[in-house]
Amino acid sequence: MSFFEKTISKETIFNGKIIDLNVHTVELPNGKTSKREIINHAGGVAIIAYKDSETLFMVEQFRKPIEGVLLEIPAGKIEKNEDVLECAKRELEEEIGYRAKELKYLGRIVTSPGFCDEYIFIYKAEELYKGRDDLGDEDEFINVKEIKIDRVKEMIKEGKIIDAKTICALMMI
């Protein structure tokens, strides 16, 4: 396409546990060069988890970047070499303690394409049954909530749910 930006050189600033940061020098369509600060992220999953036909499992957790608690659908990061569907199964059980008889793929989103390559793959989980009880990663602290879907939609309208993946996922069901 005509507005492709070709990387001329790349400087690696940081290789972390969750994100990498590279600054690309790119050639623009007009022949000039510019810098692009790019976060590389392995991507994630997010799951619309039905307790019953009217009720979703949601998770409340502290999010350090915004120094506040958010209400979100269960979600998490894809581990290295992990299959996306396996990741969805793992995160569902880690975050809410349930397994699903069926996980249906709904679609994917890009969260912040101006500077970040993170995709989130969204699934719908139905016919849940109890899995493990020890919720969360060793350094995750989560409250599981059961909320009616209609109430979730109201909370989006009221600005009480502001998490992008959660809002997008509700748009996909």
Next chain:
Amino acid sequence: MSFFEKTISKETIFNGKIIDLNVHTVELPNGKTSKREIINHAGGVAIIAYKDSETLFMVEQFRKPIEGVLLEIPAGKIEKNEDVLECAKRELEEEIGYRAKELKYLGRIVTSPGFCDEYIFIYKAEELYKGRDDLGDEDEFINVKEIKIDRVKEMIKEGKIIDAKTICALMMI
């Protein structure tokens, strides 16, 4: 709240034009410590811009992080010390060449709260009139499209629109 994570120390990795990266050492609710890789971003705006009651202005642009072209609503980053509403007016004119008689605030989202503090403030622009003709920042290359709202919603369902802020904004109108 019980699951607050207190920063014990902070290492600045990068201060860029678009993003900063800091690694925080935090104290967890269980008394252990952990690291949090945090991207600081000034935040952005995104605008549902009505050409008429059934049609939206959309923008198509190359997004280097995903090495591809995305169809999005007009949007952009808040400049230093810039008022959010002024930013919405500026980005609307820069991206599609129109000004709005009315810009209504719809709500805000967090794009990727696991590692990034970016908020996007979403506006609805109506009664548009022609502004400047030279579209884009000096290193932005944009195609403006006019698309029926019903078609935008279909394109979300079909996975042809994957940009999170665009999907969230459509959920808010």
